[in-house]
Amino acid sequence: MTDEKIYRRGFFLLFLSFSLLFVLYNRADPDMFGHLRFGTDLINSGHVQRTDIYSFTAYGMPWINHELGFALLVGSLYKILGMNGVLALNFISFLILFLVYKRFSSGCRCPNIIRTGILWLLISVLSYGLALRAQIFSYLFFALLLLIFESKNRKLRFFAPIILMLWANVHGGFFTGLAVTAVYAFFDALNVIMRKKPLKDAILSLLVFLLSSGATLITPYGISLWRHLLITVEMPRPYIPEWGPVDIFSFSFLDLKVLATAVLILIFFSKRIFSKELALLCLFTGIIAFYHNRHIPFFAVACAFLLPPHLDTWWDKIRSSVSVRRMYQKVGIFLYYSVSFMVILTALYLNRDLIRGLDVPDKAYPVNAVNFMKEHKYAGNCVVFFDWGEYMLWEMPGSIKVSFDGRFETVYPENVIKENFDFLYAESGWDRLINNYPADLILVHSGNPVAKHLMGMEKSWRLVISSDDSLLFKKM
Numbered sequence: 001m002t003d004e005k006i007y008r009r010g011f012f013l014l015f016l017s018f019s020l021l022f023v024l025y026n027r028a029d030p031d032m033f034g035h036l037r038f039g040t041d042l043i044n045s046g047h048v049q050r051t052d053i054y055s056f057t058a059y060g061m062p063w064i065n066h067e068l069g070f071a072l073l074v075g076s077l078y079k080i081l082g083m084n085g086v087l088a089l090n091f092i093s094f095l096i097l098f099l100v101y102k103r104f105s106s107g108c109r110c111p112n113i114i115r116t117g118i119l120w121l122l123i124s125v126l127s128y129g130l131a132l133r134a135q136i137f138s139y140l141f142f143a144l145l146l147l148i149f150e151s152k153n154r155k156l157r158f159f160a161p162i163i164l165m166l167w168a169n170v171h172g173g174f175f176t177g178l179a180v181t182a183v184y185a186f187f188d189a190l191n192v193i194m195r196k197k198p199l200k201d202a203i204l205s206l207l208v209f210l211l212s213s214g215a216t217l218i219t220p221y222g223i224s225l226w227r228h229l230l231i232t233v234e235m236p237r238p239y240i241p242e243w244g245p246v247d248i249f250s251f252s253f254l255d256l257k258v259l260a261t262a263v264l265i266l267i268f269f270s271k272r273i274f275s276k277e278l279a280l281l282c283l284f285t286g287i288i289a290f291y292h293n294r295h296i297p298f299f300a301v302a303c304a305f306l307l308p309p310h311l312d313t314w315w316d317k318i319r320s321s322v323s324v325r326r327m328y329q330k331v332g333i334f335l336y337y338s339v340s341f342m343v344i345l346t347a348l349y350l351n352r353d354l355i356r357g358l359d360v361p362d363k364a365y366p367v368n369a370v371n372f373m374k375e376h377k378y379a380g381n382c383v384v385f386f387d388w389g390e391y392m393l394w395e396m397p398g399s400i401k402v403s404f405d406g407r408f409e410t411v412y413p414e415n416v417i418k419e420n421f422d423f424l425y426a427e428s429g430w431d432r433l434i435n436n437y438p439a440d441l442i443l444v445h446s447g448n449p450v451a452k453h454l455m456g457m458e459k460s461w462r463l464v465i466s467s468d469d470s471l472l473f474k475k476m
Contacts, residue, residue, distance in 0.1 A: 019094045028360045029131050031406045032074070034390030036086070037397060038065060039075020048220045052411045054393050056381040056401040057420070057437050063411040064221050064228045069169035070134035083358045086132075092140055093130040096297075097123060099143040100304040114311065121262070122300050124255040129297035138173035139297045141166070145180045146305045149277070154201070157184075157208045165215035172229045174216055176298055178209075179284060183277050185209040232409040239386070239421050240408075242294040256296055260286060263303055266310040278306040360391075366443055366470035370395050373441075373472070380440030383433060385424060385448060388470075392443070400441075403433060426450045434461075442473040 042048065048068065052058045065071065077085035100122055129135055141163050148156045148163075160181055167174040185205040191197040219225050237243035246253050263282060267274055285298040362368055366388055372378075379399040384392055389405025404412065404420040412420075423433040426449035434442070442461060444451055446469045454461055454473055461473040 019097050028358050029133050030387045030390060031133055033394035034406050035071040035074040036078055037390065037393045039071035040078060042072055043075050043079060054401060055403065057403050057416045058412045061411055064225060065410060066172035066225060066229060067134040067170060068220065070137065070171060087358065089132055092136045096126065096140050096143055099147060100301065103304050103308065118307065118311065121255060121259050122304050125259050125300040126297050134171040135173065137167065137170045138176065139301060142176055142298055143301045145177055146301065149180060149184050150305060154204060157204065160208050161211040161215040164212040165218050168216040169219050178213060180281065181209040181212045183280050187277050235409050243292050246290045246293050253293065256289065259303060263307065266307060274310065275306065278302065282306050362468050365391050368467035369443060369465055369470040369472045372465050378441065381438055382441040382443055383423065383439045384443045385445045388443065424448045424450055426453055440475050444471055445469055446471055
């Protein structure tokens, strides 16, 4: 077997080993409990819940669940296979990574060691979104659309409306997919005007864009979903870090900044004619990534499609002698296999309790407090820390209604959102929430600023349990 074949297999093994870190990841995300509750309730009731029945601060308010399809999928897997069936959705992360890997392995001729560095950088940037959440389908569908539109077989574009229909039912990020169809339709029309392409190409792209737009209306909410998302997309979320911007002048998100810099340098020095469509999509996803860091994975996927040909031309300019190349190739083979082995062992060690299902650490969730509430048959309205709302809904269905949860603007009016955050962070008028609504219980994190205020209100609210990082108060 030649060194090149050993190298390629090592490259693939390294990819698989890093993928294993994501596929075996079983740490609970706060939103997952909501998907489990809403999905199982949807299956049990047989109809879409269009008004809120889970909170006491927005009870009866209209509710547009833009992740309804994901909740249905999660609920179905849980019903059939239990929690390990839900965890199998981590395979979606592998599919995203595989599409990125495939693009690099087939679209780039530069040495494997160079590709390894860029691939590692892309995986690092992608990792910001590879948790078990509805967003993973947005990243998967985005990658699939780029694969389709970059294919020489233009007829594959007629799969775009199907992808967009599925996308609109599982996550509200489908507007990014519509942007892909719009960008390719625009440049095809421009090429027709400049007489670089036949008219039929522009007509096909326009038809795909229109069909895709129409396909996103095939949801239980129809055009109301569009209206809701367009209204709420710019809603301020100051207390949710993933909706915050990337600080350009700090060391946070350093891998993202390195990738963005590398893209600019490679394109600037490349002699290849770059794809205008991919360049514009890289610019678009780069802007939204720096504006809201939850969109970072879109940028990584777009870069994976744009970079390969430019890496080749860059390497042609600076490649060293054959002897040097052979030297680092030998070193690279050793590193590939040794690093892969260590990463696989690390992945297996970190997820050694996978067989137990979803990992719900009591340092992150009020596990002991909720068990106490179950044991003593607590019921009523509970003011709760934002990250724990859906955990409460999953663990105590029917007996507890919450003040707030991860559904955020899909159901809660802006004034209710403000009152909840004012309460948790002890802002001016923090007690409006417990004075204006019929609250029976309060469950907060010991690190929430309001905890100090509550400890001094023994006559109104009695501390009944302090466990790990959670404090449970009961109204006197």
